[in-house]
Each structure stands twice: as structure tokens, then as C-alpha cells.
Amino acid sequence: MTTKTALVTGANKGIGFAIAHGLGLQGIRVGIGARNDARRQDAVDKLRAAGIDAFGVPLDVTSDHSVAAAAADSIHDLDILVNNAGISGGDQQNPTTLDIDVLRTTLDTNVFGVIRVTNALLPKLLRSASPRIVNVSSNMGSLALQTGPIMAAYAPSKTMVNAMTVQYARQLADTAVIVNACCPGYVATDFTGFASTRTPEEGARIALKLAALPDDGPRGGFFDDAGTVAW
Numbered sequence: 001m002t003t004k005t006a007l008v009t010g011a012n013k014g015i016g017f018a019i020a021h022g023l024g025l026q027g028i029r030v031g032i033g034a035r036n037d038a039r040r041q042d043a044v045d046k047l048r049a050a051g052i053d054a055f056g057v058p059l060d061v062t063s064d065h066s067v068a069a070a071a072a073d074s075i076h077d078l079d080i081l082v083n084n085a086g087i088s089g090g091d092q093q094n095p096t097t098l099d100i101d102v103l104r105t106t107l108d109t110n111v112f113g114v115i116r117v118t119n120a121l122l123p124k125l126l127r128s129a130s131p132r133i134v135n136v137s138s139n140m141g142s143l144a145l146q147t148g149p150i151m152a153a154y155a156p157s158k159t160m161v162n163a164m165t166v167q168y169a170r171q172l173a174d175t176a177v178i179v180n181a182c183c184p185g186y187v188a189t190d191f192t193g194f195a196s197t198r199t200p201e202e203g204a205r206i207a208l209k210l211a212a213l214p215d216d217g218p219r220g221g222f223f224d225d226a227g228t229v230a231w
């Protein structure tokens with residue numbers, strides 16, 4: 001049996017770190033995608049101290065150059081890609097006064113980042129026997145549910161992550177690559193100011209489940225712990 005390799009973007013803290021930890025505990029070799037050298041190394045050290053086969057991947061998902069370098073230099077084989085890196089875009093997200101730069105910045109990380117990283121790594125995923133892509137979305141992106149506060153950059157960014165997930169799943173329907181989106185729930189991280197009792201480990205659970213789907217598992221869906229999330 002060969003060891004699987006995963007890459008988690010934004011894995012130096014929060015839900016991404018918990019996903020990396022969870023993958024590592026399954027014996028998967030896990031790349032810690034992070035843009036800051038010290039924070040990345042710190043995460044790799046912590047995971048290695050827990051017996052996990054972790055390695056650092058310098059990665060800023062907003063940079064074409066950084067993403068191309070990660071694909072060329074750091075990742076050789078890849079079975080699982082978890083697109084987790086994300087930003088809220090801040091607290092000025094009234095749609096009627098929205099600064100277009102806030103929208104641009106939020107989309108650049110949350111949406112274009114997913115596309116940049118996925119497309120750069122797809123050739124390696126296609127060489128895997130059971131490749132999986134998990135896009136960490138949010139139920140705030142659900143047009144049907146309309147949950148959470150009004151966030152006119154963040155929420156639509158996740159709506160587009162969901163839409164892209166469907167586009168990828170359709171394009172990759174005849175391949176072994178299974179692509180899905182997930183919502184981790186409202187989790188205590190820097191992102192939420194730790195204003196929740198839900199732990200990053202609990203938030204990581206659905207991403208770990210989708211990363212381990214069997215070959216006949218669902219494609220192009222949006223899931224949380226309770227099952228399918230409405231679009």
C-alpha cells in the first residue's frame with residue numbers, strides 16, 4: 001500500500017490545521033500550505049511532534065507565482081486537495097456601500113485562490129488512483145438558506161465556490177477526481193473571533209469525510225455534518 005499525500009491550503013491554523021491533523025492521523029502525508037514561513041514551520045513542527053508526516057508548502061493562494069512554485073517544487077504526488085484558505089473580507093460588507101476592493105480581495109482569496117490552486121495541481125491529482133478535492137465553503141453562501149450576517153463580499157464568494165464546485169465536478173465527471181464542497185459550521189477560530197463553542201476538530205469532520213469518500217461517492221455536492229446543504 002502506498003502512502004497517500006494531501007495538501008491543505010491555509011493549514012497553519014484554525015480549521016485547516018485541524019483538517020491537516022485529521023488527515024495525518026489517518027497515515028496520510030500532509031502538506032501544510034501556508035503563506036507565512038514562521039507560521040507554516042510552527043504548524044509543521046506541531047504536527048510532526050504528534051507523529052504526523054507533515055511537510056511545509058510555501059503557498060499564497062492569491063499569487064500565481066506562489067501557486068506555480070508550490071506545484072513545481074513542493075508537491076510531487078497528490079491524492080487529496082483541500083481548498084481551505086479563506087478570508088472574511090472584514091466588517092464593512094453592507095452591499096449598498098460596499099468597497100469594490102473589498103469584494104475583489106475577498107474573491108481573489110476565496111474563489112480565484114481555489115481555481116488557481118486546483119488547476120495548478122490537477123495534473124498531479126489526475127495521476128492518483130482515488131483523487132479527492134474538498135472545497136471549504138460556508139452555508140453563508142447558500143442562496144436558499146441566507147444564514148448569518150449580511151456579508152456582501154464573503155457570502156457571495158462562497159456561493160461562487162459552490163458554483164465552481166459543480167463546474168469542476170461536471171468537467172471531471174469522466175475521471176476519478178471527486179470534487180465536493182463542505183460547510184464546517186460556525187467554528188471557534190481567529191476568523192470568528194473564537195465566538196463559538198464548536199471546535200476546529202469538529203469543523204474539520206465533514207472535510208475529512210469528503211476527503212475519504214469511496215470511489216463511488218457523491219460528486220459536485222455541498223455537505224455538512226447533517227448531510228446535504230441547500231444551494
Ligand code: NAP
Pocket residue numbers: 009010011012013014015016033034035036039059060061062084085086087109136137138139183184185186187188189190191192
Ligand atoms: P482562520 O483561522 O482565519 O484561518 C484561515 C487560514 O487561511 C489561515 O491559515 C490563513 O493564513 C489562510 N489564508 C488566508 N489567506 C491566505 C492566502 N492568501 N494564502 C494562503 N493562506 C491564506 O479561519 P478558519 O475559520 O479556520 O476558516 C477556514 C475556512 O473555513 C475558510 O475558507 C472559511 O471561509 C471557512 N469557514 C469558516 C467558518 C468558521 O466558523 N470559522 C464557517 C464557515 C466556513 P494566515 O495565518 O497567513 O492568515
